[in-house]
Amino acid sequence: DAGVTQSPTHLIKTRGQQVTLRCSPKSGHDTVSWYQQALGQGPQFIFQYYEEEERQRGNFPDRFSGHQFPNYSSELNVNALLLGDSALYLCASSLGAGGGLGEQYFGPGTRLTVT
Amino acid sequence: AQSVTQLGSHVSVSEGALVLLRCNYSSSVPPYLFWYVQYPNQGLQLLLKYTSAATLVKGINGFEAEFKKSETSFHLTKPSAHMSDAAEYFCAVTPKGNSGAGSYQLTFGKGTKLSVIP
Secondary structure: OOOOEEEOOEEEEOOOOOEEEEEEOOOOOOEEEEEEEOOOOOOEEEEEEEOOEEEEEOOOOOOEEEEEOOOOOEEEEEOOOOHHHOEEEEEEEEOOOOOOOOOOEEOOOEEEEEO | OOEEEEEOOEEEEEOOOOEEEEEEEEOOOOOEEEEEEEOOOOOEEEEEEEOOOOOEEEOHHHOEEEEEHHHOEEEEEEOOOOHHHOEEEEEEEEOOOOOOOOOOOOEEOOOEEEEEEO
């Protein structure tokens, strides 16, 4: 059973460019959350997708956008990249339906460097 | 807004010694609490979680944490450190009342890097 996968592993972009990061959730999961982890910091919540809609959003500008596909995979898009966007971007999947506090399973992340 | 404070960005212990990683939360209502571990170049792995059942929570790899409402704390402990425990540890919270499993957003602390000295 494959866990959460993310691509690419590493990425180098120039200021002002746009980037797309991809995430495939763990089998059976329908909810995808994205987090940004700057160097030396804890992850910060960007947004969450469920049933192809953004369900929750953290304190991030509109330059950060996302999408969820019918197969539950997700993309994170960042426009007009800034140096401060350099970070590890983590995707977490979970089961959105039903009760209880289901575990969020994290992928290995995509390391984005903006130069 | 909820927040998490992890005391000590870096903790060193000798192999076989007690591990104690501190976490305090700020919330008007006791939240759900989590501890995650992150090994180099890997994602986060859940160690344990507190969901208002037992206040002493046992997790994987011999770790446990105790929820103390009066101290707004959720410290992580392990009786005897192993070399394989060297990693970064994150405490996280989410407010109670979120509907639907997996629909919550986590607020993380800044992390504590644990070094184990042979």
